Amino acid sequence: MKKLLVLFLLLNHFCFAKTFRRLKFFDASNKAIHYVGRIDCSNPELPRFWSPGVYFYTTFVGPDCYVVLNDEVNYGVMHNYIEIVVDGKPRRIMLSAKTDTVWVAKNLSKGKHTLLVCKDTESGIGYLEVVGIGCRKLVNEKDSSKYLIEYFGDSITCGTSSDLSQTPCGAGRWEDQHNAYMSYGPTVARALNARWIISAVSGIGLIHSCCGMKITMPQVYDKLMLRNDSIEWNMNKMQPDVATICLGQNDGIQDSTKFCSAYVKFVKTLRSKYPNTTFILLTSPMADENLNKVLRNYLLSVQKEINNEGDKNVYHYFFKKRYYHGCDGHPDVDEHQQIAAELAPFIKQIKHW
Structure with missing residues (x-):
C-alpha cells in the first residue's frame, strides 16, 4: 500500500511538472493583465497593493493556469487570503508562503476562460505583489464594466x-x-x-x-x-x-x-x-x-x-x-x-x- 502511494505521488508530480513546462509565463506587466484599485506600480514588474478588494483580471487559454504571488507575511505570521474567480466561479484560499504558485485552473477546456484574483484581506495583513501568470496564452480582453x-x-x-x-x-x-x-x-x-x-x-x-x-x-x-x-x-x-x-x-x-x-x-x-x-x-x-x-x-x-x-x-x-x-x-x-x-x-x- 505504501509503495502504491509513493508511486501515485511520483506520477502526480511528474504530470504536474510536465504541465508546468509546457505553459508559458507572462510577467505582471503584460498588457493582457488588467488591474483595478489602489496599486503601487512604481515597479511594473511587481505591482504591489495592500487594500482589500484590489483585483486583477485577464483571459487565458486553457486547460491549465497558475498565478505567482508574493505575500508580505506581515510580522512573520500573517498570510493574505485571496478570491480566485474562474469563469465566474469564486473560491477563497489562504496563501501559505512568501512566494506562492497558485494553480487557478486544471484540466479545463482548451478554449478561453476568464480569471479574476481579488485580495480578500485588509491592509494590515500585508501587501501582495503579482509576479505573473502561467498558461498557454493570455488574451487581451477588457471586461464589459461601464x-x-x-x-x-x-x-x-x-x-x-x-x-x-x-x-x-x-x-x-x-x-x-x-x-x-x-x-x-x-x-x-x-x-x-x-x-x-x-x-x-x-x-x-x-x-x-x-x-x-x-x-x-x-x-x-x-x-x-x-x-x-x-x-x-x-x-x-x-x-x-x-x-x-x-x-x-x-x-x-x-x-x-x-x-x-x-x-x-x-x-x-x-x-x-x-x-x-x-x-x-x-x-x-x-x-x-x-x-x-x-x-x-x-x-x-x-x-x-x-x-x-x-x-x-x-x-x-x-x-x-x-x-x-x-x-x-x-x-x-x-x-x-x-x-x-x-x-x-x-x-x-x-x-x-
Missing part, C-alpha cells in the same frame, strides 16, 4: 469578520474571516456591471476611531494603504462614477455640530478630487437602534447643507435593518448580499443605469 464605484468605510466595508465558512468566530486568526470579494461593495458593483475600489480600514472613523487608532478617514483617504506612513495615492487615476461613504460606527454618538461639520468638510474635500462623482452617504449596517437614529439625523443634516450650497449630486441611503451575525457583531457573508440587494437598486435608480 462604471466604477468606490466605497469609503471601515471594517464593514472591508468585509472583515464576515466569512465563517472555513474558520468560526473565536477560532484561528483575525484575518481568517476576511472576505472583501463577497462584501457588499463588490457585490453591488458586479450587480451593476461596474468595477470597484474599496477604500476602507478597520476601526477608522470620521472624527474618532476605535481601538487606539490615531488616524481618521479625512487624514488618510488619499494614501495608498490608508495609513499616515503610506505614500500618496493619485486620485486622478481612477475617477468613480459613484462613491459611497459608510462611516460613523466607530465614531459612535458624537457632538452633532462637530460630527456634521467634519462630514461636510470631508465630502467637499472629496468633491475637489472627484468633480463629477455622485456621493451617497450611508448609515452603518451594524449600528444599534440608538446609533442608527443619530446617524440618520446627522446624514440628513449633512446632505441638506451640501445640497443647499449648490451641490445636488449628494444623496443618502438608510439601511432598512441591522446586520450583525458575523464575528463581533459584523455582517456575515449572507448579510452582505442582503445589504447589496438594498443598495444596488438605489444606485441604479439615481444613476439611471
Whole structure:
C-alpha cells in the first residue's frame, strides 16, 4: 500500500511538472493583465497593493493556469487570503508562503476562460505583489464594466469578520474571516456591471476611531494603504462614477455640530478630487437602534447643507435593518448580499443605469 502511494505521488508530480513546462509565463506587466484599485506600480514588474478588494483580471487559454504571488507575511505570521474567480466561479484560499504558485485552473477546456484574483484581506495583513501568470496564452480582453464605484468605510466595508465558512468566530486568526470579494461593495458593483475600489480600514472613523487608532478617514483617504506612513495615492487615476461613504460606527454618538461639520468638510474635500462623482452617504449596517437614529439625523443634516450650497449630486441611503451575525457583531457573508440587494437598486435608480 505504501509503495502504491509513493508511486501515485511520483506520477502526480511528474504530470504536474510536465504541465508546468509546457505553459508559458507572462510577467505582471503584460498588457493582457488588467488591474483595478489602489496599486503601487512604481515597479511594473511587481505591482504591489495592500487594500482589500484590489483585483486583477485577464483571459487565458486553457486547460491549465497558475498565478505567482508574493505575500508580505506581515510580522512573520500573517498570510493574505485571496478570491480566485474562474469563469465566474469564486473560491477563497489562504496563501501559505512568501512566494506562492497558485494553480487557478486544471484540466479545463482548451478554449478561453476568464480569471479574476481579488485580495480578500485588509491592509494590515500585508501587501501582495503579482509576479505573473502561467498558461498557454493570455488574451487581451477588457471586461464589459461601464462604471466604477468606490466605497469609503471601515471594517464593514472591508468585509472583515464576515466569512465563517472555513474558520468560526473565536477560532484561528483575525484575518481568517476576511472576505472583501463577497462584501457588499463588490457585490453591488458586479450587480451593476461596474468595477470597484474599496477604500476602507478597520476601526477608522470620521472624527474618532476605535481601538487606539490615531488616524481618521479625512487624514488618510488619499494614501495608498490608508495609513499616515503610506505614500500618496493619485486620485486622478481612477475617477468613480459613484462613491459611497459608510462611516460613523466607530465614531459612535458624537457632538452633532462637530460630527456634521467634519462630514461636510470631508465630502467637499472629496468633491475637489472627484468633480463629477455622485456621493451617497450611508448609515452603518451594524449600528444599534440608538446609533442608527443619530446617524440618520446627522446624514440628513449633512446632505441638506451640501445640497443647499449648490451641490445636488449628494444623496443618502438608510439601511432598512441591522446586520450583525458575523464575528463581533459584523455582517456575515449572507448579510452582505442582503445589504447589496438594498443598495444596488438605489444606485441604479439615481444613476439611471
